[in-house]
Amino acid sequence: SSEGWQALQRRELRASLAKFKAAVSKEPENDAALNGFGWAHLHLGEHDEAIEIFKKVLKITPDHPGAINGIGQSLLTLGKLDEAEKTLLEATNSLIERYGESVTVKRGMTASWVGLIRVYLEQGDRGQATEWAKRYLKHKPDDEIVESLLEQALASGSS
Numbered sequence: 001s002s003e004g005w006q007a008l009q010r011r012e013l014r015a016s017l018a019k020f021k022a023a024v025s026k027e028p029e030n031d032a033a034l035n036g037f038g039w040a041h042l043h044l045g046e047h048d049e050a051i052e053i054f055k056k057v058l059k060i061t062p063d064h065p066g067a068i069n070g071i072g073q074s075l076l077t078l079g080k081l082d083e084a085e086k087t088l089l090e091a092t093n094s095l096i097e098r099y100g101e102s103v104t105v106k107r108g109m110t111a112s113w114v115g116l117i118r119v120y121l122e123q124g125d126r127g128q129a130t131e132w133a134k135r136y137l138k139h140k141p142d143d144e145i146v147e148s149l150l151e152q153a154l155a156s157g158s159s
Contacts, residue, residue: 001033008040016040031060031067038070047074065091065098069112076115081123088116092132105139117149129153 004019020037027033038053051074057067072087091112095104104110113136120129133150137143 001030001036004033004036004040008036008043011043013040013044017044029060031057031064034060035064035066035070038067042070042074045077047078050074063094065094065109065112068094069115072112072119073115076119076122081119085116085119085123088112088119092116101135102139105136110136114145114149117146117153121149121152126153 001020001023004016004023007013007016007019017037017040020033020040023030023033024037034053034057038050038057041047041050041053051071054067054070054074057064061067068087068091072084072091075081075084075087095109095112099107099109104113113132117129117132117136120126120132130150130153133146133153136146137150140146
């Protein structure tokens with residue numbers, strides 16, 4: 001599993017997929033290996049497969065934020081915005097409840113949070129996009145990606 005994550009970080013997607021597949025075949029109930037297997041599929045653009053694998057993770061660990069985020073990111077990419085919003089909001093709120101906003105942002109556990117802002121922008125809900133971006137930037141004011149998302153929300157004339 002750790003070799004799979006290392007390959008994924010190096011953007012060696014096929015190698016990562018193979019490493020996670022091997023890990024899952026040895027330990028089918030290992031939520032870390034399954035989660036990585038899902039993320040490898042997601043990065044390869046295989047979103048339906050990724051969602052199915054993330055659902056397996058959630059059967060083992062029902063509140064697994066990485067798997068919930070993976071489902072949300074896949075749904076966002078597939079254009080299923082209402083489902084993505086629900087899932088990413090759940091993942092983000094789960095992390096905030098567990099660690100608090102400041103720790104969640106400072107530890108970089110924010111993929112679902114950024115995804116949620118993107119969903120609100122896609123839905124045209126500039127108010128929610130602005131609110132979530134400002135909450136984030138309160139803890140990490142120099143984050144260029146979230147600053148850019150906030151600018152997009154504010155440029156649309158609603159906040």
